[in-house]
Structure formats: C-alpha cells, structure tokens
Amino acid sequence: MNKSKVYFTSNVTSDSLIRIYESLGVDLKGKVGVKISTGEPGGNNFLDPNLIKDLVQKLNGTIIECGTAYGGKRQNPKDHWKVIEEHGFKKIAPCDIMDEDGDFEIPIENGFHLNKNIVGKNIDKYDSILCLSHFKGHAMGGFGGALKNMAIGFASTKGKLNIHSAGTSLDQEKTWANLPKQDDFLESMADAVKSIIDYKGKENIIYINVANNLSVDCDCDPNPHKPEMADIGIFASLDPVAIDQACYDSVINSPDKGKASLIERMTSRHGIHTIEAACQHKLGSREYELINID
Numbered sequence: 306m307n308k309s310k311v312y313f314t315s316n317v318t319s320d321s322l323i324r325i326y327e328s329l330g331v332d333l334k335g336k337v338g339v340k341i342s343t344g345e346p347g348g349n350n351f352l353d354p355n356l357i358k359d360l361v362q363k364l365n366g367t368i369i370e371c372g373t374a375y376g377g378k379r380q381n382p383k384d385h386w387k388v389i390e391e392h393g394f395k396k397i398a399p400c401d402i403m404d405e406d407g408d409f410e411i412p413i414e415n416g417f418h419l420n421k422n423i424v425g426k427n428i429d430k431y432d433s434i435l436c437l438s439h440f441k442g443h444a445m446g447g448f449g450g451a452l453k454n455m456a457i458g459f460a461s462t463k464g465k466l467n468i469h470s471a472g473t474s475l476d477q478e479k480t481w482a483n484l485p486k487q488d489d490f491l492e493s494m495a496d497a498v499k500s501i502i503d504y505k506g507k508e509n510i511i512y513i514n515v516a517n518n519l520s521v522d523c524d525c526d527p528n529p530h531k532p533e534m535a536d537i538g539i540f541a542s543l544d545p546v547a548i549d550q551a552c553y554d555s556v557i558n559s560p561d562k563g564k565a566s567l568i569e570r571m572t573s574r575h576g577i578h579t580i581e582a583a584c585q586h587k588l589g590s591r592e593y594e595l596i597n598i599d
Contacts, residue, residue, distance in 0.1 A: 307590065307592075308547075308592045309542060309546075309547035309589060309593045310542060310544075310547075310593070310594050311542040311594065311595050311596065312328045312541045312542065313325075313538055313540050313541075313595055313597050313598065313599075314539050314598050314599050317356070317515060317517045317536055317538060317539055319356055319358065319359040319360070321539060322356065322357065322360045322513070323360050323363060325513065325539050325540075326363075326435075326511075326541060328598050329542075329543060331511055333364055333433040333434075333435060333509070336431050336433075337364045337365065337367070337432070337434070338366065338367055338401070338428075338433070338435070339357075339364065339366040339368050339369065339434075339435045340434060340437060340438075340454055340455070341357070341370065341394075341437050341438070342370065342439065342454070342458065342523075343370055343379070343385075343388055343389050343392050343400075344388070344524040344525075345388075345524065345527045346377075346388055346391070346392075346527060347526075347528055348522075348525075348526055350522075350524055350529055350532070351392065351524040352437065354397045357397070357437060360435075361397060361398045362397065362398065364435065366435060367398060367400065367430075367431070368394050368398050368399070368400045369400075369401045369403055369425075369427070370389075370400075370401075370402060371425040371458065371460060371462070371464070372404055372405075373465065374462050374465035374466045374477060374480070375481070375525070376477075377525070379525075382402050382405045385402055386400075386402065389402075401427055401430070402425070403424070403425025403426065403427035403428055403459070404461035404464075405425075405427075406426055406427070408423050408424060408425055408426055408461035408464060409423070409424065409426055410423050411423075411501075411504050412500075413497075413500045414503075416472075416493075417489075417492035417493065417495065418471040418485075418489055418493045418496060419471070419493050419496040419497065419500075421472075421500075422459075422467070422468075422496070422497045422501070423461050423463045423464030423467055423475075424464055424504075425460075425464075428459060428504075428505075434505060434509060435510075436451050436455055436458075436511070438451050438513070438515070440514040440515065440516040440519075440549075440552045441516075441518065441519055441521075441523065441524070442519070442520060442570040442571065443570070443574070444570075444574075445469075445574065446491065446523075446579060447570060447572070447573070447575060447576020448553065448567075448574075448576045449523050449524075450514050450548065451514055451548050452494060452498050452545055452549050452579050452583055453494060455498045455502075455510075456493075456494035456497035456501075457494065457497070459497075463475045467493075468490070468493045468494060468496075469481075469484065469493075470483070470484070471486075471489040471490055471493045473485065487575055488575060488578055491576075491578045491579045492578070494579050495579060495583040495585070495586055498545065498583055498586075498588060499586045499588060502588060510545075511541070511542075511543055512542050512545050514541075516537035516539070516540065516555065516556075517537070518532050519533075519534050519535075519536065519537070519556070519567055520532045521533075521566050521567050533563035533564075533565075533566050534556075534559065534561040534563035534564045534567060535563070537552075537555050537559065538555075540552055540555075544589035545588060546584050546588055546589025546591060547590055548593075549579075550591045551593055553577065553580065556571070
C-alpha cells in the first residue's frame with residue numbers, strides 16, 4: 306500500500322487549524338457534521354471551543370455527538386445538552402446529539418466480532434464528516450484519536466455497549482461486568498470504524514487530530530490526570546489509520562521526558578492493536594509521509 310499523506314503543524318491555534326484543513330485540498334460537500342467529544346463535566350482537556358470555532362464556522366458545520374454508555378452527565382440528553390452549553394460549544398455552532406431521537410443498525414460485513422453497528426439516527430442528516438479528535442490517552446483503549454472518535458463517537462448508547470462487549474451485550478450492567486478480552490474490544494472498534502466509512506463513503510470524511518493537553522486519560526473522564534508532556538501539534542489526513550499512527554509515533558519518538566506515563570498507558574492497553582486491526586480492514590495505511598506545513 307502506498308504511503309498516506311499526513312500533514313503536521315506544531316502550532317495549536319485556530320489559524321493553523323484552518324491552514325492544515327486547507328492543506329488537505331478537499332472541500333467537504335453539503336451539510337457537514339463535525340464529530341468531537343464535548344467532554345465530561347469536571348474535565349478540562351477537551352478541545353477548546355475558541356480553538357475550533359473558526360474552522361467549524363468556515364465549514365458551516367454542526368457539532369455532532371452521541372450519548373455515553375457509562376452513565377455520567379452525557380447519557381441523558383437533557384443533561385448532555387447542559388454539558389454542551391456549559392462547555393461553550395453551543396455558542397460557536399449548531400449542535401446535535403445524534404441518538405437523542407433514536408438509533409438504527411448498520412450491517413458490518415466480515416467484522417472481527419461485530420455484525421452490526423448501532424448509530425445515532427441523525428447521522429443521515431450529514432453529507433460529509435470532519436472527524437475532529439483530541440489525541441490523548443484512554444483508560445480502556447490506550448489512546449483516543451481518529452479511530453476511537455469514529456468508532457465510539459457515532460455509536461448510540463446501545464451501540465457503545467455493543468462495541469465494548471465485542472457484540473455480546475446491549476445491557477449496561479452486563480457489559481461493564483463482563484468485559485471481553487482487550488484485543489476483542491480493540492478489534493470491535495475497528496469493526497465500527499469500517500461500518501461508518503462504508504456507510505458514509507471514505508471520500509466524504511476527513512480527519513484532524515489535535516495532540517495537546519496530552520493526559521493519560523480521556524475527555525470522558527470527569528477527573529483526568531494532568532498532562533505530563535508538552536503539546537505536540539495538529540495532524541490532518543484523509544487516512545484514519547495513518548493519522549493515528551503518526552500521532553502514536555510522535556509520542557513514542559518525542560524528546561519530552563514527560564512522555565513515559567502516556568507511553569505506558571498506550572502500551573499497557575495494547576492501543577496499537579486498534580491501528581493494526583483497522584489496517585487489516587484496509588481502512589488505511591500504517592505507512593505515511595509526514596508533511597510539515599510550519
């Protein structure tokens with residue numbers, strides 16, 4: 306497989322976010338959904354609305370998300386809307402909790418574990434997607450980037466349970482009490498990503514990862530660990546495998562001595578296997594050309 310292009314800037318600013326989007330040379334068509342995590346209350350590492358505002362508005366984008374599967378303040382739509390408002394996202398763009406009014410199943414062909422993905426009903430409102438991810442650690446996945454944002458982010462509450470259980474349960478209590486083997490979960494995330502790309506069309510999705518506030522914990526954590534390493538920058542690609550591989554490599558190869566905790570989090574959860582599984586599904590290439598736009 307040919308090397309994929311991954312663009313990079315070390316400047317984490319609203320201007321550089323627009324510039325790296327423009328570097329991709331692709332105009333997202335029609336109604337654009339901007340998939341982010343709006344963050345769990347208590348945390349403060351999620352993407353700053355002021356950072357993403359200019360790009361979201363340039364695209365006339367709608368910020369999109371689905372309910373969580375672990376309780377918290379983003380499972381119930383009423384509470385979730387309050388979080389979206391309090392975290393400042395409602396001020397910058399229209400927002401949509403895609404499973405607020407229901408969900409539906411997308412079939413998955415030749416999945417590792419899943420034969421369906423259950424996604425928010427409103428996914429059909431959007432012609433194209435900007436998968437705008439905060440790259441950081443994650444307690445279960447090792448790290449969260451484009452692949453996790455695609456896999457978990459478009460899944461409804463039931464869909465998230467389906468993924469976390471590797472297709473064995475839609476019951477919240479049973480799912481969290483009987484988690485599958487780690488690699489089965491990671492492979493199920495790759496299955497879910499495949500379903501979204503197959504459903505929306507790879508030509509209608511682009512990926513931007515912001516590698517800042519690099520905590521070992523996800524934005525879904527209400528009390529995340531403070532970042533121990535400095536910000537790295539912004540990555541952009543048409544390839545979700547390549548962009549996550551580039552971010553992973555950037556942490557591993559960073560001269561920052563504070564990287565040890567994040568590396569331990571990524572490796573102890575075998576996080577690279579999500580990338581491996583997505584590559585096996587032919588969703589992208591682990592070989593990439595890093596293009597610095599600074």
